[in-house]
Amino acid sequence: MTKSNDIRQVIIIGSGPSGLTSAIYTARAGFNPLVIEGYQAGGQLMMTTEIENYPGFREGIMGPDLMQEFRAQAERFNTEFITADVTKVDLTGNVKKVWVGDNLHQSKTVIISTGASANFLGLENEKRLIGKGVSSCATCDGFFFRNKTICVIGGGDSAMEEAIFLTRFASKVYVIHRRDKFRASKIMAKRAMDNPKIEAVLDSVLVDVLGDNVVKGIKLRNVKTDEISELAVEGMFLAVGHTPNTKLFEGQIDMDKKGYIITSESKDELTTTNISGVFACGDVQDSRYRQAITAAGSGCMAALDTERYLES
DSSP, rough: OOOEEEEEEEEEOOOOOHHHHHHHHHHHHHOOOOEESSSSSSSGGGGGOOSSSSOOOOTTEEHHHHHHHHHHHHTTTTOEOOOOOOOOOEEOOOOOOOOETEEEEEEEEEEEOOOOOOOOOOHHHHHHHTTEEEOHHHHHHGGGTTOEEEEEOOSSHHHHHHHHHHHTTTTTTEOOOOOSSSSSSSHHHHHHHSSEEEEEOSSSSEEEOOSSSSSOEEEEETTTOOOOEEEOOOOEEESSOOSOOOOOGHHHHHHHTTTTTTTOOOOOSSSSSHHHHEEEEEGGGSSSSSHHHHHEEEEEEHHHHHHHHOOO
């Protein structure tokens, strides 16, 4: 095991909008942060094509390009990066310990910004067509489907919300659900089904996504009859939940029943966790908004909370 004798001021785990914003702020404050960005650096935006709702880019910007700008800005202020995954943490005590393989890194504070991963169904074509008609974020990508026929996969409240939101753009929205009734609350299901643009396709599971370079349709199997059918759609939105990337911190940090890190509701410090000197920001603690700009905002808050902690 390689041990670093240096005790840093700040280690940031994760490199999406929240982590890199934390890096920019803590670096400019003179704390020389270490960002352990992971092998899949950049977060969910690395799978997003065009982003039109991030302020400052009037013509829009590609997701990977935006994250490259974030990273370069953090690097400009002497942020140090390790492109590897954290393998173990010990967040107890005044000095926090973070391992990358056999290498130990120590710090007075840790900012957790490991994000959340959208749940996918595991189909080969679904993965291949991400950003080419397959999306897991209606508010991010709905605009691109103006006057098109699309579908939402899921049956909970989030699926109903996404379907209703998408009717602002799409001409038709199918909601595909594997059971004979939705899991969503009655009021949300009714609101969706009362919308003339929305049609339910129940008792059906997705078996394939059709299209070479863009989504052209989906293939469904009826769970009661085993009948296979095809539906012509130009976009497919997955609303089958997100999984926060918090397995690394189980048993050390307080989480809710879904695995999201619980941060303080104190008006003074919104990003503090139950462990002194450990802060969390972005989608790892936000199951509601899940936007690049809200993640960046909470990354700024985590950096400022960290700065106050170090100064005190």
